[in-house]
Amino acid sequence: MPSTTIAGRQIDVNEEGFLSNPDDWTEELGAEFARLIGVDMSEEHWKLVRFLRQDYKAMGETPTLRRVSTQTGMPVKQLFTLFPGKPAKKMAYVAGVPKPKGCV
Incomplete structure (x- = not known):
């Protein structure tokens, strides 16, 4: 299992750089991950990140983009604006x- 030093x-981490154990996550680590991919975190970003973490714990899998949009009330277009690409x-x-199922 690969490891790295962040924050x-x-x-x-896994071979794609995602945390191997989601329980190792902290907001400081999340902010550093965001910086590494060029995302400047705002309160809107944190709202989404916190939703993903809560939903993952409740459902046992990472929510899809559609689920994030419907559960947070944030249009998909805005998700693409906040996290481009x-x-x-x-x-x-x-x-x-973990990376959502179906993501390449």
Whole structure:
């Protein structure tokens, strides 16, 4: 299992850089993940990240982009604005949860 040092901590990650153990996540680590992918975190970003973490704990899997949109009331277009390119994958990365099923 690969490991890396982020935000001054040694953490285990998978081959794509996602946290191996979502319980290792902290907001400081999430902020550093965001910085690494070029995302400047705002309160809107944190609302989404916190939703992903809560939903992952409740459902046992990372929510899809559609679920994030319907549960948070945030239009999909806005998700693409906040996390450009691949919002589902980027949100999951910052939130420290596994990459959503179906993401490449």
